[in-house]
Structures are given as structure tokens and as C-alpha cells.
Amino acid sequence: MQGKLYLVGIGPGSREHTTRRAVEAIRESDVVVGYTTYLRLVEDLLSGKEVLASGMRREVERARQAVELALGGKKVAIVSSGDSGIYGMASAVFEYLAENRLELEVEVVPGVTSALAAAALLGAPLGNDFAVISLSDLLVPWQEIERRVELAAEGDFVIVLYNPRSSRRDWQLGRVREIVLEHRPQATPVGLVRNAYRDGCAVEVTTLREMNPAKADMLTTLIIGSSRSFVYAGRIITPRGYRSKYSMRG
Amino acid sequence: MQGKLYLVGIGPGSREHTTRRAVEAIRESDVVVGYTTYLRLVEDLLSGKEVLASGMRREVERARQAVELALGGKKVAIVSSGDSGIYGMASAVFEYLAENRLELEVEVVPGVTSALAAAALLGAPLGNDFAVISLSDLLVPWQEIERRVELAAEGDFVIVLYNPRSSRRDWQLGRVREIVLEHRPQATPVGLVRNAYRDGCAVEVTTLREMNPAKADMLTTLIIGSSRSFVYAGRIITPRGYRSKYSMRG
Numbered sequence: 411m412q413g414k415l416y417l418v419g420i421g422p423g424s425r426e427h428t429t430r431r432a433v434e435a436i437r438e439s440d441v442v443v444g445y446t447t448y449l450r451l452v453e454d455l456l457s458g459k460e461v462l463a464s465g466m467r468r469e470v471e472r473a474r475q476a477v478e479l480a481l482g483g484k485k486v487a488i489v490s491s492g493d494s495g496i497y498g499m500a501s502a503v504f505e506y507l508a509e510n511r512l513e514l515e516v517e518v519v520p521g522v523t524s525a526l527a528a529a530a531l532l533g534a535p536l537g538n539d540f541a542v543i544s545l546s547d548l549l550v551p552w553q554e555i556e557r558r559v560e561l562a563a564e565g566d567f568v569i570v571l572y573n574p575r576s577s578r579r580d581w582q583l584g585r586v587r588e589i590v591l592e593h594r595p596q597a598t599p600v601g602l603v604r605n606a607y608r609d610g611c612a613v614e615v616t617t618l619r620e621m622n623p624a625k626a627d628m629l630t631t632l633i634i635g636s637s638r639s640f641v642y643a644g645r646i647i648t649p650r651g652y653r654s655k656y657s658m659r660g
Numbered sequence: 661m662q663g664k665l666y667l668v669g670i671g672p673g674s675r676e677h678t679t680r681r682a683v684e685a686i687r688e689s690d691v692v693v694g695y696t697t698y699l700r701l702v703e704d705l706l707s708g709k710e711v712l713a714s715g716m717r718r719e720v721e722r723a724r725q726a727v728e729l730a731l732g733g734k735k736v737a738i739v740s741s742g743d744s745g746i747y748g749m750a751s752a753v754f755e756y757l758a759e760n761r762l763e764l765e766v767e768v769v770p771g772v773t774s775a776l777a778a779a780a781l782l783g784a785p786l787g788n789d790f791a792v793i794s795l796s797d798l799l800v801p802w803q804e805i806e807r808r809v810e811l812a813a814e815g816d817f818v819i820v821l822y823n824p825r826s827s828r829r830d831w832q833l834g835r836v837r838e839i840v841l842e843h844r845p846q847a848t849p850v851g852l853v854r855n856a857y858r859d860g861c862a863v864e865v866t867t868l869r870e871m872n873p874a875k876a877d878m879l880t881t882l883i884i885g886s887s888r889s890f891v892y893a894g895r896i897i898t899p900r901g902y903r904s905k906y907s908m909r910g
Contacts, residue, residue, distance in 0.1 A: 419776075421679065422770075425680065426679065426680050426681040426684070427679045427680075427681055427770065428679060428680065429671065429676065429677045429678060429679055429772065430675065430676050430677075430678065430680070431676040431677055434676070469900075493772075493776050493779075493780075494780075494784075495776065495779045495780060495784050495785075495786045495787065496776070496786055497787075497900065500783070500784035500787065501784040501787030501788075501897055501898060501899055501900050502900065503784075504783055504784045504892065504895055504897040505897060505899055507892065507893070508890070508892035508893075508897060513893060516895075518779075518780035518781075518783070518784070519780065520672075520677065520772045520776040520777050520779070520780040521772065521776070522679065522743075522770045522771065522772060523776060526669075526743050526745065526746070526770040526771070526773060527770050529743075529745045529768075529770070530743075530744075530745060530768035530769065530770040531768075533750070533754055533768070534667075534744075534745050534750035534751040534753075534754045534768070535745070536745045536746055537745065537747075537750065537751030538751075538794075538800070539791070539792060539793045539794060539805075539808055540791070540792050541789070541790070541791045541792075541812070541817060542789060542790050542791075542792075543789045544788075544789060548901070549900050549901020550788070550901050554816075555789075557815060558789055558815045558816075558817065561811040561812070561814055561815035561817075562791070562811070562815070562817075564811055565807060565808045565811035565812070566804075566808075567791060567808065567811075567812075640758070642754065642757065642758035643757070643758075643763060645754055645766075647751055647754040647755060647758060648751060649751055649755055650719075650747065650751050650752065650799050651798070651799020651800050
């Protein structure tokens, strides 16, 4: 008999912002797989289960292990923070299934991804169209990432940056700032959220001019406003549409 | 004494995909405000509360009412489906506060927005950078929307479309298809999800060539894959990076 594989997004970290389905999926599983950091966030759900913790950059290995256990009849949950489909484990698992022509029951359990968690803590920066870009160049050439930043800046998209900076990758965020400044005012609001809804949660609202790229790291989500975004009472607000139209409707 | 305003995203609709914080925020409130459709999804939480239901296109009026009640000392929850910050009520409320120079305690409670709900039901279409665009031209001129579609297509972003089509707005999605076809193969996967995680939930996987714009409506979220997205076993998968690199790491 075949088992089942759950790809579970547990949200930003605090249990409050996890969905009921995510908790249930972990409870229903025989085996729980994930980064040590994420497993710690759901520690209380793990008693009596087989737990396979692993370090960073072992996505394919983890996908393979989880799939094999599920094919062998186990219920297996792979845990990601945020949403499993956004730079999480979901595509690694489906790619593995496709490459090996395997069939398996898979349920993706969506979660609050960091773009949404960061936005909620910043106010309403995502009130209009936005682009989500990861600055990690481990799997995508930097040239392609830079091209996307350029086009998103040109289109006046609000820009959400995942993995904005690491110790090894220290100049790219400064380059992003330069590119966006070619298209938007210096006073454009920028929000940095570190450890959203976790211990050490820090929220900073600044501007393209003032922002210090060195303050960001791999635990930071960064949101750059559109040309219409503004700050009021410490919050970043991107209007849904043109102010004049809104006012007409008030 | 001032009250508090919660901007609550209840997720796609089924209670399973609502966060605990969203349920708590509604429970803690004296007054609950929202579209009739969304209030129906949380009906069981409303007993003993003042409920202000309203129809579509009354965002500013609802924002004003809710803010005034909270300034008067009530705890007020404004309920949106998905996430309140994504084409929801959050920016309308903060704009209203800013325009009237008001100060109020506001908590945004993030939720699973339809991009994430649709993606989970489709597989892993958001495995790489993506752009979120609303095709509604009520508050944004069509010209600007079309320009964003053009740039997102050029940048090979996965494209998520909210409000892809209404009875009044019947040609825009066909135009989007044409634009994307200038940049991507005819076989590019397209997913349509209607009523994600609600009664009548329907998931369709098709291609840019085959897609029929007339099948989409205001309850549909549409996801157009990047040039690297592919379909396996009825699922849309966008690889996180270049296949060769992934395999090297396996």
C-alpha cells in the first residue's frame, strides 16, 4: 500500500500564524522531514514520530528520502517555513517525481509565506501589483536575477526580495538598490523585516536613499515600495489605485 | 479609551486553511465588518457580535465605518478572503487613516492569499520568481496593467492573475494571452483554479495555446508558467533553478 506525502508550509514561525491543516498534516504523519530550524518550530507535534532533520542545501536528498518512505507506505510530512511552494520544497519533490516517473499521492498544504508576514508587519505595502524575486544565485545565474529586478523596477511593481543577502553574497542588494533608483524616487519606502513573528522579530521602515544593505541577511525579507507607496505613522502603504479615483468613491 | 482594528485575512475559504490568529482576532472583536460572501465563511464565529455586512465596491465606506467604531472604543475586525493586504481592505484602511491624520492600533493578520491556494492545488507553479497582477481596471488604467504584463512576460516571471475576467471586462485576458505568447512557447502550462478550497472548487491545467479565456471569472485565479515550467501527472512544476544544477546536487 502507498502512503502519502504532505508538503507543509507552517507559516512564518509562530504557531498562531500556522493553518489548522498544516498542524493536522503533521499530526497525521508517521515521518516528519525538514531543516532542523523549521522542525524546532513544530517540536511539540513530533513526539512518537520518526524525525529526519537535515541541514541546508540538501533539498534533493530530502525529497528523495521522503518520496521513498511514502512509496513504502508511510505518511510523510516535509516541513517548510512559510509556504512550501515559494522557494520551498514543493518543486524539488515534484521534480524528483517527474524525473523518476513516479506516481504518489501528494498534498500541498499552503502557508503564510514571508512576503505576506513581512507585509502584515509593515502595514499594507502589497496593496497593488508586486513581483517576488529571490536574490540567491545558487540555482539561478545573477544576470537573470538582475534582469528581473530591472523589469520589475521599470513596471513600477512593488518588489519583494527573498534571501536578500548572505555573508558570501554581499554586493547584490546594493546593486538592486542602484537599479531601482534609476526608476523610483530616493524617498521610495523600503521595509526590512527580520524573523517575522519569531523571537527577535525586527521591523524597519526606511527609504531607498537611506537603506543600508548590510542590515539585511538570509532571515530578512525586504519590500521596496512602488512609486506611489508612502509612509504614515510608521507604516508602508501602497494604494490600490490612483488616489483621485479612491477619493471620488469615498 | 480607544479600541483596536484587526485586518483579518481568513484564507481561501475553508476553515482548515485559516490561521489560528485570524480565528482569535474575530473572536476577540465586538464588531465584524466585511462582504456578505466572506462573512458567510466565518458565520459560526459571529454569534453575539455586531455584524456589518456590505456589498462589493464599498471599500472606502467600510474602512470609514470600521475606523470610527474602533476610535470609539470597540474591537473591530474587517474580514477579507485570502490576505487583507493583497487587493484586500488593508490599504483602504491605512489610506483612510493617513488622509484623516488619525492614529489607531491596527493589527494586520496575514492569511493564505489565492496565489498560494491556487498554487498548492496546481502543484508547484511558483517554484521560481513570480509577478502578481490584478486585471481589474476599476482603479488602475488598463494601459498600466498591460505594461506590467508585458514586462513580467519579458522577464520570464511566472505570472499570477487576480480578477482575470468579469462579465464587463471580457477581452483583457485574451490580450494577456497574446502578450505572453510573444515571449513564451505555446505549450507553456497555464493553471486555472476556481473557488480554491471552497464548494465548487475546480482546477484545470492547460496551455497558453489551448486556454479558453471565457472559462475564467472573478472567482478564478490564473497562473501562467515561466518558460521552464512543465506538467507532470497533472501538476504544474516550475523548477527552482536550472535542471543541470539541480541534478548536480542530487
